Amino acid sequence: MLSLFARRSRPARPLTVVSADASSSATDPAAATPPGACPLAACAPGARATVLALCCGHQEACRLRALGFSEGTQVDVVDARHAMLLDVRGTRLALGRALTAGITVQPHAAG
Amino acid sequence: MASPPLAAGDLGARHPGSIGGGGSSAAPTAAPARPLRVALVGNPNTGKTTLFNALTGLRQRVGNFAGVTVERHEGRFRTPDGHAALLLDLPGSYSLSAGSPDEAIALEVLIGRGRDVPLPDVVVVVADAQHLERNLFLASQVLELGLPVVVALNQFDAATAAGITIDVPELIHELGVAVVPTVAKRGEGIEALRRAIAQAPALPADGRRFALPEAAESALAPVAARLEDAGLPPSAARMEALRLLGVAHPEAHLADVAELPALLARARAAIADAGLVPERLEAELRYGWIGGVLARCVTRRAPRGRTATDRVDAVVLHRVWGPAIFVALMALVFQSIFTWATPLQDAIEGGMTWLGGRVGALLPPGDLNSLVVDGVIAGVGGVLVFLPQIALLFLFIGFLEDSGYMARAAFLMDGLMRRVGLHGKSFIPMLSGYACAVPGIMAARTVENEKDRLATIMVVPLMSCSARLPVYALLIGAFVPPVAVLGGALTLQGVTMLGMYFLGTVTALGVAALFKRTLLRGPARPMILELPQYRWPSAKSLAIGVYGRASLFVRRAGTVILALSIVLWAMATYPKTTPDASLPEAAQQEQQLERSFLGRVGHAIEPAVRPLGYDWKIGVSIAASFAAREVFVSTMGTIYGVGSEGEAALPDRLRAERDPETGRATYTPLVAIGLMVFYVYALMCISTMAVTVREAGGGRVGWRWAGVQFAYMLALAWGAAFVVYQGGRLLGWG
């Protein structure tokens, strides 16, 4: 199993996007936030939410997106104190409060 | 095997490494049989270092990238077909970007703008099989560069254990490059990886292209064309154009590309006109693609419940238990440095005494005998004795880092650090500073904000490093009794040691707060920190790390400290005078020492250190240790070696030392404590100053910051030692 490596038996699949994620960028961030949206910082531990908009410095936004923390991503709040502990795409991130206060999310109904 | 057999001459010929000629368009010149240049990239915590060690073993070397202090690890290995390969470990990063000096290095090398690094022939992307989703982001960027790529799917064992099944042939089909599952920790898959690396240059590497939305494609074309004109390989130019959409500030490595900001502004406007958000485009495209790849290649058994990491974190990050565990852990570390190292230290000390005795008996009495026994053996040996403690300290720090605890400590400390004006991440460089300020200051690179980074750099040397350990250990060993405290859990010696580390840490926080409120005023940048999964560190990786640091220490002992020991011995021995014959033997030696060059220098220094309670011998030792702190111990060894006959160990001699006039003990516990406090604060390390100059911005700016650092620390050291000594005397303790 561990000896598998490149076998060029068939051409590689082209790099195209089929997921619905890509269409989300058609939405204008300035558009009215949907009802129920709130800052991530307001979410309690155990909550699950979808990221709507990142309102923070460019550098931080750039970093967050590379880490997979982008608009449309689902996050789980693990803990919230001076910083928040979040599960995002299978990894655990700690984000300072200054950041989480500027991130708008749509909390999911508890369940 | 579908790939054509490889002729040795083919290797490395594709990418001659010139900046303009990279990419797949390079003409296959008849290359001499130079080693295959392989670069290793990957997210932090993927096991990249472990993989690097597995590939190269001990055939590696640590250096620096030109102009910056980013550590540059290079190693050699042979491919299965016998070809030599040169492996370059690029700093770990989550994506190709220039957000920090570390990340910029990886990016610059891969797009052919490395200052002294040619474009690699093969890029190995180390991806963590457990966190493929995030790891594929970097992989997708690298795939677009047009370089031959091999993906090492590391931690395959952990992924399997977590119920993650990856369809490797399907993933190869998706990525279009070799994918090799590996378990770096156990050396599995390494041979296959070597084979894949050897074959990669012969496979077509046309640079995968993301299909962009029509509007984005045309908007980005002028940017890419401009970058191509500036010398980037065509495929790298396209990748860069897309990436730069989300980057607000101009990047240093592209500063000479004319009109880039204007072109980018135009591209952003055109993309926004088409109803897309330019800043989000790259992340959405890549994660959109990644979503599809995962759906086709990865299956997960059962939804993830509470993992072992969750359960450990529930305790370790607990509001009450978390900090308590942190303090207990630190106490354990410093206590065990004292207790565990003792047998080994005794052995080394015994060996040195034996050696001194043998050599002393062999050589005829006289200056040569004195040079070898008192200068070299007492000086260097006195420092080498601390090797076990230093190795242990690095072992602990390595363990904390590799196990994943370090990031937790940063998270725990975030609340405290924010009050200081920094964020939790600055705590990691500070903790590494316990081992050595040089890697500590370099670790400050992970702090993204310039002012925060500077404030961190300024205080890292206040964290007691391993070079202070010999000084503390000597003085504590001599003057603090090993009585048990806290019901036997710790000894007073361990507590005193812990106290010194604590003092340095608290002061570091205070000084950082001061800097952030004065010279480096600015808002605290928010923290972004990944908490990796807990892992049992691999013994081999730890051993290689400790070995590297320990051999550096031994080399220092054999060079800097040896040279200084000889110089100091000479200064303590010459000029020869005829001592007053009426005095007893010991007093004659004392007189000779006082009349030596060293004695004269010492007496000149004495007025500056008198208020601290020190005599001229301590003054000289302090002055000598501005080259390196450990020299304090070797100087003491030399001074008391030259000035006496007996074979007593240094601590006993210190205890026995009397003031010639008053007859009182020179070293009271109060003097010893004050002296330790002096060493907690004083910056006495040429390497640290050099690294501060470079990391604080280099040139004039760097020198200025290094000057500020040196001056404030010296003032602090003198002031604090003064307060301890004079205050203690007022209270009647000394």
Ligand SMILES: Nc1nc2c(ncn2[C@@H]2O[C@H](COP(=O)(O)OP(=O)(O)O)[C@@H](O)[C@H]2O)c(=O)[nH]1
């Ligand atoms: N289970 C498992 N652990 C690994 C593997 N490779 C490395 N590790 C562990 O992962 C941790 C981080 O490794 P390191 O090489 O320091 O990661 P780096 O930050 O990417 O350089 C260490 O504790 C390693 O022992 C692997 O293949 N399987």
